[in-house]
Amino acid sequence: MRKLLFMVIIFMASLFIIQNAAAAFEKKVEIVTTTSDIKSIAEMIGGNKVEVLSLTVGTQNPHFIDPKPSYMLKARKADLFISNGLELEVSWESSIIEGSRNSKIKVGAPGYLDASRGIQPLEIPQMVDRSSGDIHVFGNPHYILDPINAKIVARNIAEALSALLPQQYEYFQQNLFEFNKKVDQKMSVWRGKLMPYDGERIITYHKTWSYFAARFGLKIVSQLETKPGIPPSANHLREIIELIKNNKIKVILQENLYSDDAAKFVAKRADVHIVKAPTSVGAIREAGDYFTLIDIIVDRVVGGFSHD
Amino acid sequence: MQRSFILKIFLVLCWLCGTIVQSSSLEASDNLAADVEAMKVQMENVQREHNEMIRKMQERIEILEKQKETRISEIENKEEFKREIIRDKRAESAVGTRSDLFSKQVGFGTVRLMDISFDSLFTAGGSTANDSGIDLLQAGAHDPKKRGFTVQNLEFSMQGAIDPYINGEAHIIYQIDKDGESSLEVEEVFLTTQTLPFDLQVKAGTYFTEFGRLNTQHPHSWDFVDQPIVNSRMFGGDGLRGPGARLSWLAPLPWYSEVFGGVQNANGETAFSFLYVAGEDFAGNTLIARDVQSTKDLLYSTRWLNSVDLSEELTLNLGASSLWGPNSSATETQTRIYGTDIYLKWKPVVNENGSHFVSWQTELIKRDYEAGEDKIKLKDSGIYTQMLWGFKQNWVAGLRYDLADGNGEATDYLRDRRDRVSSNLTWYPTEFSKIRLQYSYDRAEHINEDRDGDEHSLWLQYGFNMNLY
Numbered sequence: 001m002r003k004l005l006f007m008v009i010i011f012m013a014s015l016f017i018i019q020n021a022a023a024a025f026e027k028k029v030e031i032v033t034t035t036s037d038i039k040s041i042a043e044m045i046g047g048n049k050v051e052v053l054s055l056t057v058g059t060q061n062p063h064f065i066d067p068k069p070s071y072m073l074k075a076r077k078a079d080l081f082i083s084n085g086l087e088l089e090v091s092w093e094s095s096i097i098e099g100s101r102n103s104k105i106k107v108g109a110p111g112y113l114d115a116s117r118g119i120q121p122l123e124i125p126q127m128v129d130r131s132s133g134d135i136h137v138f139g140n141p142h143y144i145l146d147p148i149n150a151k152i153v154a155r156n157i158a159e160a161l162s163a164l165l166p167q168q169y170e171y172f173q174q175n176l177f178e179f180n181k182k183v184d185q186k187m188s189v190w191r192g193k194l195m196p197y198d199g200e201r202i203i204t205y206h207k208t209w210s211y212f213a214a215r216f217g218l219k220i221v222s223q224l225e226t227k228p229g230i231p232p233s234a235n236h237l238r239e240i241i242e243l244i245k246n247n248k249i250k251v252i253l254q255e256n257l258y259s260d261d262a263a264k265f266v267a268k269r270a271d272v273h274i275v276k277a278p279t280s281v282g283a284i285r286e287a288g289d290y291f292t293l294i295d296i297i298v299d300r301v302v303g304g305f306s307h308d
Numbered sequence: 309m310q311r312s313f314i315l316k317i318f319l320v321l322c323w324l325c326g327t328i329v330q331s332s333s334l335e336a337s338d339n340l341a342a343d344v345e346a347m348k349v350q351m352e353n354v355q356r357e358h359n360e361m362i363r364k365m366q367e368r369i370e371i372l373e374k375q376k377e378t379r380i381s382e383i384e385n386k387e388e389f390k391r392e393i394i395r396d397k398r399a400e401s402a403v404g405t406r407s408d409l410f411s412k413q414v415g416f417g418t419v420r421l422m423d424i425s426f427d428s429l430f431t432a433g434g435s436t437a438n439d440s441g442i443d444l445l446q447a448g449a450h451d452p453k454k455r456g457f458t459v460q461n462l463e464f465s466m467q468g469a470i471d472p473y474i475n476g477e478a479h480i481i482y483q484i485d486k487d488g489e490s491s492l493e494v495e496e497v498f499l500t501t502q503t504l505p506f507d508l509q510v511k512a513g514t515y516f517t518e519f520g521r522l523n524t525q526h527p528h529s530w531d532f533v534d535q536p537i538v539n540s541r542m543f544g545g546d547g548l549r550g551p552g553a554r555l556s557w558l559a560p561l562p563w564y565s566e567v568f569g570g571v572q573n574a575n576g577e578t579a580f581s582f583l584y585v586a587g588e589d590f591a592g593n594t595l596i597a598r599d600v601q602s603t604k605d606l607l608y609s610t611r612w613l614n615s616v617d618l619s620e621e622l623t624l625n626l627g628a629s630s631l632w633g634p635n636s637s638a639t640e641t642q643t644r645i646y647g648t649d650i651y652l653k654w655k656p657v658v659n660e661n662g663s664h665f666v667s668w669q670t671e672l673i674k675r676d677y678e679a680g681e682d683k684i685k686l687k688d689s690g691i692y693t694q695m696l697w698g699f700k701q702n703w704v705a706g707l708r709y710d711l712a713d714g715n716g717e718a719t720d721y722l723r724d725r726r727d728r729v730s731s732n733l734t735w736y737p738t739e740f741s742k743i744r745l746q747y748s749y750d751r752a753e754h755i756n757e758d759r760d761g762d763e764h765s766l767w768l769q770y771g772f773n774m775n776l777y
Binding site: 064069076103106170173174229 | 374504566613616620623737
């Protein structure tokens with residue numbers, strides 16, 4: 001009996017020691033993001049103080065994601081849940097957060113961050129009804145392709161992380177500073193490359209490129225999609241062909257996420273070059289982080305204009 | 309001699325004194341040196357602390373300056389952005405109001421009180437079976453019920469957070485039955501807790517029992533025009549539902565594993581295999597009115613649901629469910645229902661509009677029903693297995709096989725051997741609407757013996773869904 005008691009005490013003591021030893025290792029903030037782009041930025045701001053996991057990979061269309069139970073499991077352990085916001089993941093985000101039973105990441109809790117906070121949205125519809133297609137009430141959600149918006153996202157993430165880990169405030173601020181500096185440096189490179197094509201008119205497939213185009217001085221004339229989320233119709237494509245001919249449009253900027261059948265159909269009938277580019281981190285293997293993603297997009301767009 | 313002795317003593321004394329004085333002065337100088345040393349150390353400490361403070365303050369200033377820079381650049385960017393926005397707005401003349409009926413942007417937040425949606429489903433079509441035959445073939449209350457047009461389901465759904473602790477959900481349906489009678493039905497109204505510890509969750513209200521995959525689904529999310537035969541036989545036309553409460557627990561396992569346990573009223577029109585309406589007929593027995601005497605007369609349910617990602621593209625769900633409760637065949641009779649379900653979905657991560665997928669779903673359900681005072685065992689079982697293929701953006705093809713049978717010489721249309729093959733093609737113009745064409749081949753001998761029970765049906769279903777997103 002005594003022996004047993006002794007064993008129990010030893011066991012408890014060793015448990016206590018192990019627990020304390022584990023606590024001595026700094027616990028990382030576990031972040032779950034909805035997209036790979038936000039993940040890439042969160043990794044740069046959080047550095048070695050965080051562990052980031054994205055629910056979706058870059059090749060998936062973030063509009064249409066099945067809220068798999070495994071996502072809820074991932075969100076259950078999260079200290080911080082970061083969503084893209086502007087209703088990009090509106091059809092699946094809430095079921096994941098509720099299903100995770102993690103009150104730390106409930107909307108409104110310090111562990112929930114809408115990364116779009118402070119972004120100036122483009123294309124806010126004046127009147128919403130479904131006859132206009134798949135419209136986002138709060139504006140176009142593809143803001144991340146504008147590097148200046150990435151800065152706002154980075155600041156939001158730094159703030160959220162500092163609230164969770166106040167003793168690391170200066171570390172996150174330092175990373176934010178580095179990030180912003182890199183964006184500024186890169187911006188001058190990107191602007192420089194795209195400068196010759198300032199004001200050029202282009203056609204895109206979906207309204208993914210609005211922010212990118214606005215930032216770099218490209219003018220999007222129309223989309224191949226008949227309406228947002230509604231596949232191209234033959235009639236609409238004929239109109240696009242006319243539009244291209246009349247306006248001497250040189251480039252169709254096609255998200256590699258979508259089928260390029262419509263773009264090819266148009267390119268066969270009008271003198272226009274198809275530029276296929278990734279729209280999120282990981283959409284192609286080379287686009288490993290946010291900066292290389294924008295690098296690739298800029299280079300491909302430049303390639304498209306200088307094609308002929 | 310004496311004097312010299314005294315002198316000697318004096319001298320010795322003097323020397324002694326001198327030594328003492330000397331030593332004491334030495335001691336004093338020693339103490340002084342120690343003090344000086346201590347003060348030096350102290351000064352150094354103060355200096356170090358001071359330097360440290362200065363360094364820290366300098367760092368802080370640097371950080372703040374950096375922040376200031378980034379803030380300024382952000383503000384500049386914002387200004388630039390504002391100008392662009394204004395340009396944009398002028399160009400598109402689309403000045404946003406940023407609000408809609410039920411969600412409103414207030415300051416930096418959005419007030420979102422309730423999500424409201426309205427779903428409707430209609431079918432048009434016909435069958436080689438006549439109208440009374442169709443009624444037997446399609447036992448589901450929301451199935452197509454006659455040649456021509458059927459209003460399958462009009463459903464009004466509301467859901468939202470009630471407070472930080474509870475979410476609420478309500479589904480009210482309006483139905484026009486095959487005879488043109490209208491009725492309003494409360495299908496589900498329940499709350500779910502949001503902040504219970506230990507990954508627990510309580511659901512309370514009146515709701516579909518969590519049994520298998522299909523019983524909790526509303527008709528607008530069905531993959532086929534009608535419900536499987538086995539569901540109609542075990543749970544009646546409207547599905548198994550009733551007032552009650554259930555607890556679920558998300559087990560701390562490396563895969564998704566949720567355990568449900570619940571208790572509901574066993575009586576009413578929506579508890580078909582249990583205390584169903586008195587006077588109705590069940591497998592040749594007239595049902596009696598049976599009072600709830602004790603907790604034994606309630607309906608108990610359990611379910612265990614597991615989900616594993618076999619790969620990034622392949623998800624497997626496995627479930628097991630059980631039910632036990634009283635039935636109104638006699639005063640002491642019981643019913644038990646068991647089921648297992650499997651769902652496998654493949655969806656490539658490289659896909660366009662998330663539209664390509666293949667899914668396979670199967671449910672096997674068994675029932676033991678004690679009938680009459682003699683407690684005759686009526687054993688029934690049924691299975692359905694279905695495959696869906698999303699082969700193109702907005703297009704889905706489906707194939708389903710149904711089989712159900714009862715023991716003994718079952719002749720009742722809800723217990724005899726019956727099977728059915730259904731195939732369909734659905735076009736979703738958008739995620740808010742669908743048009744579905746379904747062909748079903750039935751073998752149900754009791755319905756039409758002249759044709760060996762072979763029946764062919766063709767239904768065109770159209771449905772739409774109005775909601776906020």
